[in-house]
Amino acid sequence: MYKYSMTQWIVGNENIEESFQRLQKYGYDGIEFAAEPYSLEGEKMRRLMNNYQLICTSLCGIFNDERDLTAGEPKKAEKAIQYLKDSVDFAVEVGAACLIVVPSPVGRTQPPEEYGYEEAWKQAVNNIRTAADYAQEKGICFVIEAINRYETYLVNNLEKALEFVKEINHPSVGLMADLFHMGIEERNIGQSLRKIAPWLRHVHLADNTREAPGMGGTDFKEVLRTLKEIGYQGALTMEFLPRIANPYAAKEMGTHKSLMDKYAEISISYIKMLEAATSV
Numbered sequence: 001m002y003k004y005s006m007t008q009w010i011v012g013n014e015n016i017e018e019s020f021q022r023l024q025k026y027g028y029d030g031i032e033f034a035a036e037p038y039s040l041e042g043e044k045m046r047r048l049m050n051n052y053q054l055i056c057t058s059l060c061g062i063f064n065d066e067r068d069l070t071a072g073e074p075k076k077a078e079k080a081i082q083y084l085k086d087s088v089d090f091a092v093e094v095g096a097a098c099l100i101v102v103p104s105p106v107g108r109t110q111p112p113e114e115y116g117y118e119e120a121w122k123q124a125v126n127n128i129r130t131a132a133d134y135a136q137e138k139g140i141c142f143v144i145e146a147i148n149r150y151e152t153y154l155v156n157n158l159e160k161a162l163e164f165v166k167e168i169n170h171p172s173v174g175l176m177a178d179l180f181h182m183g184i185e186e187r188n189i190g191q192s193l194r195k196i197a198p199w200l201r202h203v204h205l206a207d208n209t210r211e212a213p214g215m216g217g218t219d220f221k222e223v224l225r226t227l228k229e230i231g232y233q234g235a236l237t238m239e240f241l242p243r244i245a246n247p248y249a250a251k252e253m254g255t256h257k258s259l260m261d262k263y264a265e266i267s268i269s270y271i272k273m274l275e276a277a278t279s280v
């Protein structure tokens, strides 16, 4: 039995209690908070999780130009590293096992003018490795997320992500798989998952349209079969969105709340049905 959660950033600035109510209503085990240690209060979140009997499976780091892990300039690099450390502290507070790390800013599809791809890669490896020592002390793991080429440039597929993680070579740095990005970037989803199996510690689920699993064309039967075959033990976290261009604008949609209810329900019932079918 996997632990099921839903990531929090997709509902925008919705009242957190409404989010907890949705998760409880549709049978989720927990939540994935966005890693914003300054805006989320750990103690309040712990109390709410306790009230709703939900756990925190994971934290989703938010990586923009202000937290650019590819930075070589010491002040900028230090800022990005500090964000990871602060997020580790928040992870400890809410009991999250892992923190999602995207090695280059989301929304930037080529390296900055000051340096090229190779330097960005080298700097991101060093910066993440530095922060990983802190994560290890605190018992938290980083999971590197490959994001598709239309949203970021450094690590777009699982093969690159594996190369990246091997270069970091740190016990507290593993990999995650996001089925939406994989639908764009992977040649064969099952094979890609098997290749990264020993490093796989977290999974995001959305269909190829980024809607709830079960609404599009991704073969989730194969996904569940492969996860079982490789002995995956982590959480399954829903990260769906409506079919629009800018994911961060999704929260502006008038129908957002009822749409999120619908997606939350469809995704968990569909994946649990497949999980039951693959466990016999």
Ligand SMILES: [Mn+2]
Binding pocket: 145, 178, 204, 239
């Ligand atoms: Mn994701």
